[in-house]
Structure formats: structure tokens, C-alpha cells
Amino acid sequence: MSRPWVVWAAFLLAHAVVAAAGWLLPSQPMGDVVLVYQPWAHAALGGDAVVGITESWVYPQVALLPMLAAHAIAVPLLPLLGGTGAYLVGWAVLVTACDALGLALLLRGRAAHRRSAAWFWIAALLLLGPIAMYRIDAITVPLALAGGLWLASHPRLGAAVLTIGAWIKIWPGALLVAAIAAGRRGLQLAVTAAAVTAAIVATLLMLGAGERLLGFISAQTGRGLQIEAVAATPLLWAAVAGDATIEYSFDILTFQVIAPAAPAVAAATTPVMMIAVAAILVIGVVRARGGAAWPRLLPPLALALIAALIVTNRVGSPQFTTWLIAPAMLWLVFDRTRAHTPAALVLLLCALTFCIYPLTYDGLLAAHPVPVLLLTARNAMLVVTLVVAVRAVLRTPASRR
Numbered sequence: 001m002s003r004p005w006v007v008w009a010a011f012l013l014a015h016a017v018v019a020a021a022g023w024l025l026p027s028q029p030m031g032d033v034v035l036v037y038q039p040w041a042h043a044a045l046g047g048d049a050v051v052g053i054t055e056s057w058v059y060p061q062v063a064l065l066p067m068l069a070a071h072a073i074a075v076p077l078l079p080l081l082g083g084t085g086a087y088l089v090g091w092a093v094l095v096t097a098c099d100a101l102g103l104a105l106l107l108r109g110r111a112a113h114r115r116s117a118a119w120f121w122i123a124a125l126l127l128l129g130p131i132a133m134y135r136i137d138a139i140t141v142p143l144a145l146a147g148g149l150w151l152a153s154h155p156r157l158g159a160a161v162l163t164i165g166a167w168i169k170i171w172p173g174a175l176l177v178a179a180i181a182a183g184r185r186g187l188q189l190a191v192t193a194a195a196v197t198a199a200i201v202a203t204l205l206m207l208g209a210g211e212r213l214l215g216f217i218s219a220q221t222g223r224g225l226q227i228e229a230v231a232a233t234p235l236l237w238a239a240v241a242g243d244a245t246i247e248y249s250f251d252i253l254t255f256q257v258i259a260p261a262a263p264a265v266a267a268a269t270t271p272v273m274m275i276a277v278a279a280i281l282v283i284g285v286v287r288a289r290g291g292a293a294w295p296r297l298l299p300p301l302a303l304a305l306i307a308a309l310i311v312t313n314r315v316g317s318p319q320f321t322t323w324l325i326a327p328a329m330l331w332l333v334f335d336r337t338r339a340h341t342p343a344a345l346v347l348l349l350c351a352l353t354f355c356i357y358p359l360t361y362d363g364l365l366a367a368h369p370v371p372v373l374l375l376t377a378r379n380a381m382l383v384v385t386l387v388v389a390v391r392a393v394l395r396t397p398a399s400r401r
Contacts, residue, residue, distance in 0.1 A: 002115055004107060010122050011099075011100070011118065015096045018132060019133055022092075022133065027362060028358075029130035029134055030130060033070075034087060038070075041067040044068065050064070050207075052064060052216070053209050056212050056219060057216055058220070060168060060216050061200075062167035066139045066168070070091040073093050074087045074091075091133075091134065098143075099141070102142030103142075105149060106145065113336040117330075121325065124346065124347060127354060130358070131321075131358075132319075137322045137323065140165045143168070144171075147160075147162035147165060147175060148175050148302070149333065155189055156188065159179075160196050162175050163192070176193055178284065179298055181301065182292075183289065183294065184294040224249065224257075224263070224314070226254050226256055227256065227365075227375075228317060229269070229315060230310070230313075230316060230383065232262075232265070232316065233376055235265070236375065237372060237376075244257055244258060246258070246365055246366075272312045273312035277309070280304045280308055280393070283393055283394065284297065284301040284304075287394065292397070292398055293397060295335060296338070296396050298330065300342070300389045303328065303342060304392075304393055306327055309323075328343050342388055342392070348381055349378060353378060356371060356375050356378060
């Protein structure tokens, strides 16, 4: 099991199984790829609207690049598979290639903890299912892993990679913020991130983004309460009892809970998120100044920040579970003896998320008790993961002098 070729074979087989499962399972787990990513890429290449540039978008603008790359991979496959099939295969190939680069970096050297992290990644992919590949979040997982590993050996490169990842989907920025708070070369990391951001912003402005430059932030503030959000759990049980409803929002392409209390709950998530993130960062800074070992402080601090972003979010999309994979792998690499419990929790969250989406998602939309119970268990485990990560930050041992 420790031979590199065995790890690689299992890794590629897991990707093939998960990619194929997307074609077979219910609830269109590949839906976003062909219903939104492909049209966005086609419009940009065809001279029509360019999301994030000529019109506001829900994602940071660099997220369009992987969508265009998948289109380029799909072009030779068009005669065989048609537009939709070719783009789906192109996307799966792109994600597999990005993950393979991340695995190659992870397996450099023969340390047992790196192989443990690789097997953890394979298990997480299989347990989470198609949502682990068929969303834009899948592109950011190997970026976050590479950036996190490079923070220890090549901090400027790590900061640059994490900044680029944040311009695809915001969450990799939490890893960078955690690294800065952990106190090792924080100024160097911040300057590098600022320089990369300035270059991206300048490029976008030259392309004509203008007032749409930060449209992905304003788009989030106008959202309602998505059904999978932790804060929506009580209202989902109200829907089971017939006191609330579930409706589809065509503006943001997701299902939301409609109830008298829903707007107030959704509005409260933003300040709660800010308070939670600030509190975790303060704890991290205090522990860093108290002498906590940087490699042992970074993974739990990053996991705590990312878990807080999920737990306090008005959106609770199933692909958010992929955010937890990278910090768990980094924890296994940097501090394996303390990583067993959080790694097990992340695998449990992957399995629960898969049971909800896509397996019982139709029942969840109809507010059936069993899917709502599964979602309640998943959301409870998210809170437990947050608590475990914060507790680990507080208990991070000091460096030996």
C-alpha cells in the first residue's frame, strides 16, 4: 500500500469511478458543469457576454479560466460525444489532471505521513462522490494543497498560489490568512498576496471589469437562506411540519427556505461569520505569540477558519465539503499524530454529504423527514468539526527551543 504506483493506481481509479458515477446517479450531480459552466465558456469564446467582465458574476473572475480550459480539452471530443458529453469529459479530465499535479507534489519524498494524506484524499473523493469533481471548487483543492505545502518550503510561491485560488473561489484565502496569523513570515506572505492581487485587478480593469470587479461579493449579500445551510436546519424541520416552504431561486440558481424568519436568519449570518472568523484569528495570533509551533498551528487554524465559513454561511452547497479536504491533508502532513480525529470527521462529512446529494436530494426538496434528518446530522458534524479544530488551536504545543 505504500508503493507509489499503488497510490497512483488507486488515485486514478477513484477519479474514474467518481467521474462515471456522475453519469449514473440521480439529481444531476454534473448539472452545474453543463448548465452554467459550459454556457459561460461558450458565450465568452463566442464574443457574447463575459461573466465578471461585461456582466456581474457570482464567482471571482479567474474562475472562468478553468471553464475555458475544459472547453479547449473538449474540442477534439466533439465529433464523438457531442457538445454536452465532450464538455463533461473535458471537465473530468481537467480536474483529474489538476489533482494529479497536486498528488505528485504531495508524494515528493517517501514520508509515511504524505502517503497517509494521499490515501485520505482517495477516500474523501470516493465518499463525497461526483460533487467532488463536477464543481468549480474541485479546481481549488489541489491549488490549496500545493499552496499550503509550499508555505513551509517556498512561502512566496505558496502565498501566490493561494491568492490565485482565492480568485477562483474565495475559501483558499482562509489558508493564507491562517498562515499570516500563525506568525511565520507573515509580512512576506501578505506582500506577496497583495502583489498578486494587484496584478489580477489591473488585468481585469484593463479588460473592462470596472464596477463589476467585486460583483461576486455583492452577489452573495443578496442571497436568501439556502436549504443546506446550517442556519436553515430549524426552518427545514418547519418545512417538514408544513410551516415553511422550499422554492427555487432563478437569480442565484439554488433552492432556498421560505419562511417568516428566513430573511432575519439570513441577514444575521454575515455578522456572525465576521465575529467567528475574527475570534478564531485572535486565538491563532495569541497562540502563535505564545510560542505555538507553526507547522502544528497552521492546519487546525486553517480548518477552523474554513469550517467557520461553512457553519456561519447562508449558503450551504454540498461542494463546500471539498473545502475541508485540503486542510485535513495538510494536518496529516504537518502533524499526523493530532490529525486522526479531524481527518475522520472530514471523511464522515464527505459520506453524509453524498447521502444527501445526490442520493436523497429529491426527498430533501420535498421536505421528507429522512433526508432532513441526514442533513441535520451533517450540519451537526460541521459544528463538531469547528469545535474540534478550535480546541486543537488552543492546545497547539509550543516549539521546542
